[in-house]
Amino acid sequence: MAVAAIDHQRRVERLPEPAELAVELERVSVRFTTDRGTITALEGIDLTVPKGGFLTLLGPSGCGKSTLLRVVADIIQPTSGSARVFGGRPAEARSRRDIGFVFQDAALLPWRTVIDNVTLPLEVGGGAPAGRGRDPHELLDLVGLAGWENAFPHELSGGMRQRVSIARALVSGPRLLFMDEPFGALDEITRDRLNEELLAVWERTGTTILFVTHSIYEAAFLGQEVLLLAARPGRMRERVPVDLPMPRKIAMRETPEFVALVSHLRRVLETC
Ligand SMILES: Nc1ncnc2c1ncn2[C@@H]1O[C@H](COP(=O)(O)OP(=O)(O)OP(=O)(O)O)[C@@H](O)[C@H]1O
Numbered sequence: 001m002a003v004a005a006i007d008h009q010r011r012v013e014r015l016p017e018p019a020e021l022a023v024e025l026e027r028v029s030v031r032f033t034t035d036r037g038t039i040t041a042l043e044g045i046d047l048t049v050p051k052g053g054f055l056t057l058l059g060p061s062g063c064g065k066s067t068l069l070r071v072v073a074d075i076i077q078p079t080s081g082s083a084r085v086f087g088g089r090p091a092e093a094r095s096r097r098d099i100g101f102v103f104q105d106a107a108l109l110p111w112r113t114v115i116d117n118v119t120l121p122l123e124v125g126g127g128a129p130a131g132r133g134r135d136p137h138e139l140l141d142l143v144g145l146a147g148w149e150n151a152f153p154h155e156l157s158g159g160m161r162q163r164v165s166i167a168r169a170l171v172s173g174p175r176l177l178f179m180d181e182p183f184g185a186l187d188e189i190t191r192d193r194l195n196e197e198l199l200a201v202w203e204r205t206g207t208t209i210l211f212v213t214h215s216i217y218e219a220a221f222l223g224q225e226v227l228l229l230a231a232r233p234g235r236m237r238e239r240v241p242v243d244l245p246m247p248r249k250i251a252m253r254e255t256p257e258f259v260a261l262v263s264h265l266r267r268v269l270e271t272c
Pocket residue numbers: 032033034039040041059060061062063064065066067068234
């Protein structure tokens with residue numbers, strides 16, 4: 001696509017300085033050895049994500065999206081290659097509590113109220129790093145749940161539970177937020193609304209976000225850049241910059257630019 005080609009050129013002209021990077025992967029490969037043989041989950045991944053960036057990851061099931069997040073989060077070690085987070089080792093970022101997670105299932109504690117679920121990370125593991133904790137009430141306001149502080153999870157819809165889990169992930173002030181198909185189980189209207197809200201939260205907090213999705217629309221709408229991965233072995237297929245203006249609104253998905261972007265992503269995805 002011509003647009004992508006021009007943007008690629010621009011990026012080549014001005015590579016970000018290491019100090020501006022949240023994530024750097026250099027030739028990262030991950031292999032798992034199981035009873036059924038060796039699986040190459042990721043092969044030779046080179047990737048940079050600028051501080052404050054929003055990267056969406058798109059690719060078929062098994063292409064290594066979750067594995068890539070686990071490498072950056074120091075949950076698994078690459079078999080070869082190196083990963084850096086804010087210029088240091090992923091383990092350092094983890095011990096500084098730089099990283100927050102939101103998964104497909106909100107996994108709230110049913111016996112705790114909304115506010116007590118949000119403050120949970122402040123009670124375990126030594127609380128928020130000095131000066132980084134955020135006001136849980138403000139966060140609930142930010143995710144549209146002001147007034148629900150004392151409700152219990154069973155009183156909430158799926159979308160509301162996911163909002164709680166986003167507030168919970170942000171309460172200790174992580175600089176990097178991983179979201180692994182967080183809205184995959186929600187209906188389309190709720191998902192659209194949460195997409196808009198997430199972008200507002202991202203703009204307000206300056207958090208760097210890595211967001212995994214199976215939805216081409218979601219990947220295009222949210223990302224400043226979309227990373228397409230191919231499967232078996234999991235490898236980089238294409239990085240597509242997204243030049244849609246901010247703030248983005250769902251109605252933007254009907255513009256010719258958005259439609260062209262989606263059809264480009266779809267064509268590439270068909271070859272992954
Ligand atoms: N701990 C593990 N042990 C063995 N194999 C694993 C392990 N974790 C992942 N894999 C394999 O690595 C490959 C990539 O898995 P991964 O979970 O990263 O894919 P994914 O892109 O997140 O898929 P999905 O879209 O279905 O969530 C798969 O073939 C999977 O079976």
